[in-house]
Structures are given as C-alpha cells and as structure tokens.
Amino acid sequence: MAKTKKQTNDRPYVYLTKRKLASAARAAVRKAAVETMQLMGYTIIADHGWVVKKYADGHIEKISPIETVNINSIITLD
Numbered sequence: 082m083a084k085t086k087k088q089t090n091d092r093p094y095v096y097l098t099k100r101k102l103a104s105a106a107r108a109a110v111r112k113a114a115v116e117t118m119q120l121m122g123y124t125i126i127a128d129h130g131w132v133v134k135k136y137a138d139g140h141i142e143k144i145s146p147i148e149t150v151n152i153n154s155i156i157t158l159d
Contacts, residue, residue, distance in 0.1 A: 117124045123136045127147060134142045 114124050114126075118135075118137050123134050125132065125134050125144070127133070128135075128141070130147050130149075132144045132147060134144055136142070
C-alpha cells in the first residue's frame, strides 16, 4: 500500500513539484518572449547550434555559432 501525505493546515507553504515548477518556468519564458517581441521587434534565441535574432516579421538573422564543450566529468547541480 502506497504511503500518502496528509494535508494539514499548519503548513503555510504549498508543496512545489518539479513538473509544476518546469511548467511555470516555460510559461514565464513564453510570456517574456512575446513581450520582448512586442517591445523590441525581435528576440534573441538559440536555434540549431546558433544564437539568432528572430524578428517579428519571421525572418532570422544568425549572430554567432554556439561552441560545443565536451566535459567528461560529473556536474552536480544544487
């Protein structure tokens, strides 16, 4: 039988799952990209190994290639 956590009213915080956090981050990035496009007329993104400037009319200007780095060590993210 699976363990379940009880919901108690004495905790002032809400449990934040990885899925909810990732979803909120994606939504915020999309919103920021739309606002930047409206304000500046372009946004800078990474696309197929390049840093590019994407304009409101749809055309793309390549700025510079993204360098690839081979790391053979373990990276710990906190």
